[in-house]
Amino acid sequence: xxxxxxxxxxxxxxxxxxxxxxxxxxxxxxxxxxxxxxxxxxxxxxxxxxxxxxxxxxxxxxxxxxxxxxxxxxxxxxxxxxxxxxxxxxxxxxxxxxxxxxxxxxxxxxxxxxxxxxxxxxxxxxxxxxxxxxxxxxxxxxxxxxxxxxxx
Numbered sequence: 035x036x037x038x039x040x041x042x043x044x045x046x047x048x049x050x051x052x053x054x055x056x057x058x059x060x061x062x063x064x065x066x067x068x069x070x071x072x073x074x075x076x077x078x079x080x081x082x083x084x085x086x087x088x089x090x091x092x093x094x095x096x097x098x099x100x101x102x103x104x105x106x107x108x109x110x111x112x113x114x115x116x117x118x119x120x121x122x123x124x125x126x127x128x129x130x131x132x133x134x135x136x137x138x139x140x141x142x143x144x145x146x147x148x149x150x151x152x153x154x155x156x157x158x159x160x161x162x163x164x165x166x167x168x169x170x171x172x173x174x175x176x177x178x179x180x181x182x183x184x185x186x
Contacts, residue, residue: 052177053145
């Protein structure tokens, strides 16, 4: 199976930054395009003060801000990948799986966002659901280990 598109869900945490070299390397080796999905939390995640502000400024302003942030991220890390597309999403699991769909030729690369417990990895809730529900190959980057990846 040829992979022509990499889906890279991000939250712009340190986990995201540590996964970037893996995405870049795989995209180069596979000659694949990259879709970056910036997962922003829904309003229920934020404090009441932030939710009130959001209601007055409306949810679109949060999406617009998210688009600016992810565009800056792409300029910093993927500027040399001209076909990179960005999307701001609010329902991580469902929208990631919808973006993947049932089409072949796609791969998901995610950073591990959880903890290590007695040599077992406990993934973050989004990663866990995507891993167990996806119909395409998934590469999970262990961001807890020392950086030893060489982009070559």
